Amino acid sequence: MKNHSLIFARAYEKEEGGKIPASSRPLFHLTPWTGWMNDPNGFSYYHGQYHLFYQYYPYDTEWNSMHWGHAVSHDLLHWTYLPAALAPDEPYDSFGCFSGSAVELPDGKQLLMYTGVRKEGGEKSKDLQTQCLAVGDGLNYQKYDGNPVLDIGDLPEGLSPHDFRDPKVWRTQDGGYRCVVGARRPDKRGVLLLYRSRDAFRWEFESVLAENDGRFGLMWECPDFFRLEGKDVLFVSPQDMLPEGFEYHNGNGTVCQIGAFDEKTGKFQAEHHQAIDYGIDFYAPQTILTPDGRRVMIGWMQNWDTCKVTGYEERPWFGQMSLPRELSIRNGRLYQQPIRELALYRNNKAEYRNVAVGGEVTLPGIEGRSVEMDIRVRPANPEKPYHKFTMRFAQDETYRSILSFRPHESLLKIDRKFSGSRRAYIHQRRCLVAQNNGEIRLHVILDRFSVEVFINDGEQVMTATILTSPSARGIAFEADGEAVMDITKYSLFSEEQP
Numbered sequence: 001m002k003n004h005s006l007i008f009a010r011a012y013e014k015e016e017g018g019k020i021p022a023s024s025r026p027l028f029h030l031t032p033w034t035g036w037m038n039d040p041n042g043f044s045y046y047h048g049q050y051h052l053f054y055q056y057y058p059y060d061t062e063w064n065s066m067h068w069g070h071a072v073s074h075d076l077l078h079w080t081y082l083p084a085a086l087a088p089d090e091p092y093d094s095f096g097c098f099s100g101s102a103v104e105l106p107d108g109k110q111l112l113m114y115t116g117v118r119k120e121g122g123e124k125s126k127d128l129q130t131q132c133l134a135v136g137d138g139l140n141y142q143k144y145d146g147n148p149v150l151d152i153g154d155l156p157e158g159l160s161p162h163d164f165r166d167p168k169v170w171r172t173q174d175g176g177y178r179c180v181v182g183a184r185r186p187d188k189r190g191v192l193l194l195y196r197s198r199d200a201f202r203w204e205f206e207s208v209l210a211e212n213d214g215r216f217g218l219m220w221e222c223p224d225f226f227r228l229e230g231k232d233v234l235f236v237s238p239q240d241m242l243p244e245g246f247e248y249h250n251g252n253g254t255v256c257q258i259g260a261f262d263e264k265t266g267k268f269q270a271e272h273h274q275a276i277d278y279g280i281d282f283y284a285p286q287t288i289l290t291p292d293g294r295r296v297m298i299g300w301m302q303n304w305d306t307c308k309v310t311g312y313e314e315r316p317w318f319g320q321m322s323l324p325r326e327l328s329i330r331n332g333r334l335y336q337q338p339i340r341e342l343a344l345y346r347n348n349k350a351e352y353r354n355v356a357v358g359g360e361v362t363l364p365g366i367e368g369r370s371v372e373m374d375i376r377v378r379p380a381n382p383e384k385p386y387h388k389f390t391m392r393f394a395q396d397e398t399y400r401s402i403l404s405f406r407p408h409e410s411l412l413k414i415d416r417k418f419s420g421s422r423r424a425y426i427h428q429r430r431c432l433v434a435q436n437n438g439e440i441r442l443h444v445i446l447d448r449f450s451v452e453v454f455i456n457d458g459e460q461v462m463t464a465t466i467l468t469s470p471s472a473r474g475i476a477f478e479a480d481g482e483a484v485m486d487i488t489k490y491s492l493f494s495e496e497q498p
């Protein structure tokens with residue numbers, strides 16, 4: 001029966017999702033209705049609300065045959081689940097509906113463009129990846145009869161049909177459409193292909209938008225391409241990265257390139273590159289333009305290399321989205337700020353100025369797991385800087401997560417060794433940050449199972465998930481030497497029940 005898998009998934013998620021207690025989820029970071037979640041998909045503003053789809057396997061907390069989960073929101077912080085939008089139920093997507101994006105059509109319908117994956121060739125079968133469409137009304141989506149709209153034959157010669165995925169589609173000023181899709185050369189390096197269309201249904205190859213010269217990993221996944229403050233910005237999530245100083249780390253990473261797109265050649269020329277997130281858990285981000293003109297990004301707040309092991313802990317769901325972040329360009333760099341709507345949900349303010357931090361300091365009113373803190377740290381005596389400043393959070397007798405800063409090296413470190421993990425996976429990451437006359441500014445957002453640190457007004461961000469039981473609520477500060485700290489703290493939403 002047609003759509004059988006979708007009908008089944010919708011019944012299942014309603015039944016099982018309803019059983020998951022809200023207290024097991026974060027307060028304002030989206031988790032799957034039930035089961036597994038990876039990349040954000042189809043992030044869009046459509047008919048008066050934000051839509052976020054996601055890579056989804058409702059039946060287990062591990063990756064498997066991909067569906068598209070669906071949620072809507074008015075403020076990007078409170079999400080309502082809608083029934084799953086896509087399930088793998090056609091020959092061309094029988095192995096999964098992989099990542100993709102959304103655009104509104106002139107008739108008011110919403111178009112989803114995604115990667116349909118099928119298997120080819122018996123025992124040692126391999127993926128065949130093609131681009132497909134579904135049209136809907138914000139609730140129900142009908143797969144297009146002409147799928148796939150970008151088939152293997154639409155790949156430039158020599159590129160692999162096994163890695164051809166993650167279309168990001170947008171409307172062009174002349175009323176047409178473009179999309180950028182990740183592909184792979186025989187030397188395993190990623191390429192980004194640009195396609196164009198008059199009607200969003202018939203597509204033709206336009207150009208190679210950008211190529212991996214070997215610097216950023218191998219295959220390039222989940223591209224996004226947009227204008228920001230007079231510049232063209234290209235996001236990509238490379239697999240198999242080699243580390244580069246404190247900028248890029250091993251494994252799956254995120255790269256932001258800022259530069260210029262040449263309409264004539266269809267090529268993007270980068271002038272600057274940087275990591276999008278310097279923490280442990282952030283991947284495959286997508287952006288939208290909000291009705292009031294903000295470019296907002298959301299990413300999968302997870303790391304492919306730690307999925308299996310974090311899943312070792314019993315949880316009725318797996319995978320979280322990051323906080324939506326407002327993007328801007330300053331001094332040629334990408335800056336990120338938590339979306340401003342977050343300020344609407346602040347309560348329990350506590351504020352301290354010029355706190356001397358030497359031994360351990362705890363401050364009345366500063367604790368909790370759903371918390372925003374704006375912290376400025378500087379040496380008490382600029383002639384004699386402290387050696388290390390430490391903030392511990394999600395702390396009790398057993399647990400603590402640690403953010404520490406060493407001014408001599410200018411390195412900020414996140415450490416989640418004592419955050420509930422029973423496995424030898426990555427627990428620490430360091431990031432080289434700037435100091436402003438010896439001062440650093442840390443804007444920290446905690447939401448039960450994550451920490452996102454916006455450093456120096458959003459010049460860099462470090463994101464990590466934690467497994468710590470929500471009852472560990474302590475926050476403490478310490479310095480080796482003499483530091484001085486200003487702090488403004490708010491509780492976020494109304495968690496404050498252990």
Ligand code: FRU
Nearest residue numbers: 039055098099165221222284
């Ligand atoms: C990135 C990714 C995408 C793919 C999807 C499959 O995390 O590997 O390239 O479309 O996940 O779930």
